Each structure stands twice: as structure tokens, then as C-alpha cells.
Amino acid sequence: MGALEGRVAIITGAGRGIGREHALLFAAEGAKVVVNDLGGNLDGSSSVASPAEEVVAEIRAMGGEAIANHDNVADWEGGQRLVASAVETFGDLHVLVNNAGILRDRVLVNLSEDDWDSVINVHLKGHFVPTRHAASYWRERAKAGHPVKAAIVNTSSTSGLLGNVGQSNYGAAKAGIAAFTVIIAEELGRYGVRANAIAPAARTRMTESTPGLSDYVVKPADAAVFDVWDPANVSPLVAALAAEDCPVTGQVYFVQGGTVRRFQNWTMTETLEKPERWDVSELLERLPSLGG
Secondary structure, rough: OOOOOOOOEEOOOOOOOHHHHHHHHHHHHEEEEEEEEEOOOOOOOOOHHHHHHHHHHHHHHHHEEEEEEEEOOOOOOHHHHHHHHHHHHHHHOOOOEEOOOOOOOOOOHHHHHHHHHHHHHHHHHHHHHHHHHHHHHHHHHOOOOOOOEEEEEEEHHHHOOOOOOHHHHHHHHHHHHOOOOOOHHHHHHHHHHEEEEEEOOOOOOHHHHHOOOOOEEEEOOOOOOOOOOHHHHOOHHHHHHHOOOOOOOOOOEEEEEOOEEEOOOOOOOOOOOOOOOOOOOOOOHHHHHHHO
């Protein structure tokens, strides 16, 4: 019995990279998987169906159950079809892993409106839409008296939580996803739904094209050396967060290689305080004492 035996899971962006590893591990752990992928290029242009179909073929070859889905996760009707495909094919839905994303890296002064809109749309709206439809399904199940033990795993990034030059669009979306996760965990707990997020560091098309990272994510020449950038290292955490008996919710985790670290939400630290309104001149003098 695997950790996800009998669970039905949707994994978006599962045709390649980290999403593909999620899908393969979920199937190995007993889950029935909806492999969602548009098959697009890294910047979101064009699409081919083959990556999702190839992952489904791999899962079926290992004795698992999976179907391919090619809906756009940022499209309202597409999100409805995605959730419906899981329920209609496998009879239920227990897990949603939001993983799909694109890159349009530019420094701010070179960033176009389309660069901004495309990245925000795929990442932020692409997390919201499937989550919204899955949440509606789970709420109705809970209201009808059916026990719900569901899990959402979102994909944030250190680019949003810590910052990275050239990725203001991507980082803004990823920071938004972290906040989205914390809030929906509070809202959906009453229906039996947990929500967490990961900020993974792994070798993917995205990291290989990210400024400053491409030289560091290469696979070790020596096969005996642990490959800390292998995308498969990320998936066990996602599977654990998706398990029925996992109690964790409302958290964001960094994961790379064999390292898992919990992020602390935005928190207030050093303080300036007086029993009356501050003068601008006073603040100019005192603000440096807060650091930063």
C-alpha cells in the first residue's frame, strides 16, 4: 500500500520537469492521476499534446492509472473541465497539485505589458482557477455529508519569497501564490481541505534559463554523487503533503535535494514607536536604526 493509495490527484504542468516527477511518484504511491499539460514552450507559446500523453503512457506501463488533460489552467471553463475530468473518470478528487508555469524573464525597464500579464495569468490565475473549482466540489461534498480529506499543494518560489533580479513578474506571482495558500488554508479547513505550498529548487527548463542558475544546476559527472538538483527530489514532499493522514496546513516549504525548510510568513521585527504622530525629519533620522 502506497502513501497515496486510492487518492485521485490532478497535477498541472505535469508533462515535463518537476510536474512529471510528481505524476510518476504519485502513481507509484497508488494515486490515480490526471496529468494536465498544455505542452507549451517555456514562455507559454504554442502547445502540443504529447508531453502529457507520454507521462500517462509511462504511468500505465508501470501498472498505474492516469489520464491526460490539455486544458488551460488559467481559463475558467478549462478549470471546470479539469476538475470534472477527474471526478468523471475516477469517481472523486482528493488532491490538487498546482505546478504549471512559464517564464518571461526581463529586467523591469525591458518588461512589456504582455510579459507581465502572461506570467501573472499562468501562475497566479492558473493557481486560482483549478483551486476555485476543486474547492467548490469539496464544499458540496462536505455539505452533503460526505467525509472530505483533501489536499492542495501549490508551487511558489524563492524568486517571490526572497527575490531575484530579472523576475519581477514571476516573483510577484510566486509571492502571491504563497499568500493565496495561507489564506485558502484558513478558509477551506472547515470543509476538510488542507493547503500548503512548496518553493522548489531543482533542474528544470525554468532554472536552466534563469539568470545566474544555469551553471549551477548541471547534473554531476560522477553518478555516485548525489544530484541535489534532480527534480525527483522535490516530489516526496509533495506526496507527503498530499497524503490523507498528513495534518499540516497553511505552510510554505523550501525543498532541494535532501533539504526541507519551513518558511516563516512575513513578520514584524524591529520597532519605532512614540505616543504621538511622527515628523518626517524624525523618521528620516530614525528609520536606518530598523536595519535593511
